[in-house]
Amino acid sequence: MTNVPTRTLAAVGEDGLHLYTCPLCEAMCGLEIQVADGHVAGVRPNRSDVWSRGHICPKGASLGALHEDPDRIRTPMIKVDGQWQEVDWPTAFRRCTELLTPVIEQYGIGAVTAYTGNPLAHSFSLARYAGILLGMSGMPITYSPGTVDQWPKNLSSHLMYGGWWSFPVPDIERTDLLVVMGANPAASQGSLLAAPDVMGILGAIRRRGKVIVIDPVRTATADRADEWLPITPGTDAALLLAIVHVLFDEDLVNLGAMAPHLDGVDAVHDVAAEWSPDRVADATGITADRIRSLARELAATPRAVVYGRIGTCNQEFGSLASWLVDVVNILTGHFDVPGGSMFPTPAAWSVTVQPIPGLEDGAPEFGRYRTRVRGAKEVLGQVPVSCMAEEIATPGEGQLKALITVAGNPVLSTPAGHALDEALPGLDAMISIDLWLNETTRHADVILPGSSPLEQPHHDDLILNFAVHSFANYSAPVFAKADPDAPDEWEILIRLTGLLTGTPAEDVDVAAIDDGFFDYMCFTQGLDGAAVRAHYDHGGPERMLDLTLRTGPFGDRYGEKPDGLTLATLKGEPDGIDFGPMVPRVPEVLGTADQKIRLAPPYLLADVPRLAGRLTREPDDLVLVSRRHLRSNNSWLHNVGPLMKGRDRCTLLMHADDARRRGLSDGDLVSVTSTGGRIDVPVKVTDAIKRGVVSMPHGWGHGKPGTRLGVANASPGVNTNVLSPPDFLDEPSGNGALNGIPVTVVAASAW
Ligand SMILES: Nc1nc2c(c(=O)[nH]1)N[C@H]1C(S)=C(S)[C@@H](COP(=O)(O)OP(=O)(O)OC[C@H]3O[C@@H](n4cnc5c(=O)[nH]c(N)nc54)[C@H](O)[C@@H]3O)O[C@H]1N2
Ligand SMILES: Nc1nc2c(c(=O)[nH]1)N[C@H]1C(S)=C(S)[C@@H](COP(=O)(O)OP(=O)(O)OC[C@H]3O[C@@H](n4cnc5c(=O)[nH]c(N)nc54)[C@H](O)[C@@H]3O)O[C@H]1N2
Ligand code: SF4
Ligand SMILES: [Mo]
Secondary structure, eight states: OOSSOOBBBTTTTSSEEEEEESSSTTTTTEEEEETTEEEEEEEEEOOOOTTTTTTOHHHHHHHHHHHOOOOSSSSSEEEEEOOOOOOOOHHHHHHHHHHHOOOOOOHHHEEEEEEEOGGGGGGGHHHHHHHHHHSOOOOSSSSSGGTTTTTTHHHHHHHHHOTTOOEEEOOOOOOOOEEEOOOOHHHOSSSSSTTHHHHHHHHHHHHHHEEEEEEEEEEHHHHHSSEEOOOOOOHHHHHHHHHHHHHHHHHOOOOGGGGGGGEOOHHHHHHHTTTTTHHHHHHTTHHHHHHHHHHHHHHHOEEEEEHHHHHHHHTTTTHHHHHHHHHHHHTTTSSSTTTTTEOOOOOOOOOGGOOOOTTTOOOOOSSSSSSSOOOOOOBBBBGGGGGHHHHHHOOOOOOOHHHHHEEOHHHHHSTTTHHHHHHGOOOOOEEESEEETTTGGGGOSEOOOOOOGGGBBOSGGGGHHHHGEEEOOOOOOOSSSSSSSSSSSHHHHHHHHHTTTTSSSOOOOOOHHHHHHOOOOOOOTOOHHHHTTOOSSSHHHHHHHHHHHHHTTTTTTTTTTSSOOOOOHHHHHOEEEEEEEEEOTTTOOOSSSSSOOSSOOOHTTTTTHHHHHHHTTOOOOOOOEEETTTTTTTSSSOGGGGGSSOOOOOOOOEEHHHHHHHHHOOOOOEEEHHHHSSEEEEEEEEBBTTTEEEEEESSSOOTTTTTHHHHHSSSOOOOOOGOOOOTTTTTTTTTTTTTTTEOOOEEEGOO
């Protein structure tokens, strides 16, 4: 960057200018944080950040308010006779030992589980150490929002590429035709697609080409696209199969350089033969002509790409849709080439993406175990998160008795969260690693708070796997830890892991477990851990980050490549280092035994008849989908005053014709009912939604007794996941179908 005046950066904890990467979402914006009198005086975009180049959103601008939130928990808390007491750390850990030891002695480790939530992916400390708790504690089944998010993509990537986190990412910086299915980056800022200012990049695509949005809702992204194709929720897979049909039928298939790396092209041809555009037009709501012309446009545009996100995952046919997005990109020659769908090259490899033991060769061996109550099958080591409530509530051998939550709020975020809310008080022990006393953590016996983000260093981990550029950027903490003796979250995880394997939490040898984990990570890179450890006088996430940078694609491999990257060199580049756009990675990236892309995994083909059944099903009168808002982050930014200004966001969007038919007017309170339950919410009448579809945001439903969320509780909203039936799933992956839920809507006064 030229013309940037030299800046003097302040040291950790001092007044002055700090550079910090926002940890809240995949945009990873570089921020300038001005500190005066020990407080955040201003947050501005860092225009010289090599990655984000000046992008910011209101959430990043509010990091100071988040840090200063008086409700943020700063001291460990234990519940005694129903009352919270603030205690010191040794006391809190002793309480964990008192609570968990009898559970394990009486019922075994099978009675203990964990729920690890979304912020893990963005946290310096948690992202690198969650694997210890999940991998070493012996808990047989743990839960996460993975199964209400990207599990179908994990599944299709595991089956196609032999890597459960090998996600191809749309190269939006170089494409001329972008088809967005089930994503709203105007709100989310991009997901499984890390790029700063996605909307700015979409604008640039429009100047040289075209953006098409396929979504039941005319979102802010659709408003800024060339075309909005309103689709019936849950029918993306049918649409994509029809596109594949046209590609074969009209001889438009172009495998390009992928041809020698593909297995199963004929099988895909045979399946798609049955799926003509005419067959799917009614069910999808998209005309056969438009399906045909879309296939032709994709085939005829040299740089084009289809991008599918949460709307194509959190639905009844999420696995098929996730698979078929990639199939269309492959068959049109838009795979592993600039402007198409490409595998990123993360500068630091992510410790969270280690192969799952037993599944390394890509063979699907799902259903290795099943849940006790519902008999749900394991897929890639996870069962549906909606099983957790019944596993706690249903008595008998194997009942869950203890729960550890780590940065998660499943009472609001998961299907039938209200059932979980009712089940949690039945636990013998619940420990939460969290920063707020919210709808979930109010049920805990112990809360162990981590530091505020601004008190932690930052470097991304998992998200770098989705980044359209390879880059690295380390941020030092802005503030020193308020309590210098407080353990970091990674240490908390290690103590709890030690406790679950038989050592009192307060006695766990944190350094020894950290070293063991580090040695294992070295082993995965063909290095001797003890020899590598000799380079360091410290452990923890910075050592792990240095390992993953140095053994990554640009690293120095501990001196083998003298000019290569190390954490030390990165610390000398406060605006980060850019290693350029995505590059072709097939076949080297493939983890399948024969290093081929499996275009037609039998496990997925077996689900096509279920999709066929969808085509002949009676159309639903009204179905519910989910939406996000720029100033929310799932359930947990509603306590930040500056982000809560403006109109009520927790409303039901409904098409004007649907409202009229029901005698409803804008602002009316309505009752929404599904087989899962009922909520009352104000209706927002609009023309920006497909008829027959209504939309709700998730993460609301605050105002519960025993929470400490002064701002959020004043505007509580309602929990849409009351309406998500726990057994409404994408069958192959077990992922929750949070979109396309049949509902009825009537005026609340009619009840
Ligand atoms: N501001 C903000 N940013 C966030 C988050 C947040 O809560 N707030 N959450 C973060 C997280 S955890 C995630 S996973 C990402 C998600 O990021 P995105 O995938 O961009 O998620 P949404 O913004 O919810 O957009 C999903 C879209 O799918 C549409 N949709 C619903 N059903 C269907 C369907 O069947 N077919 C199609 N084609 N479309 C459908 C919805 O109408 C909606 O417009 O966002 C992340 N970023
Ligand atoms: N209906 C519907 N439901 C959905 C979705 C949807 O689209 N529709 N989306 C789903 C998706 S994609 C996701 S990812 C899930 C999210 O599900 P969750 O991860 O369970 O929910 P969050 O609201 O992100 O909860 C974050 C928790 O982490 C805490 N926290 C924040 N920062 C930190 C930190 O640094 N350390 C610690 N220890 N704790 C921290 C917060 O206080 C909060 O309790 O929601 C899912 N639920
Ligand atoms: S878009 Fe907003 S929330 Fe996301 S990283 Fe940038 S400033 Fe943070
Ligand atoms: Mo998510």
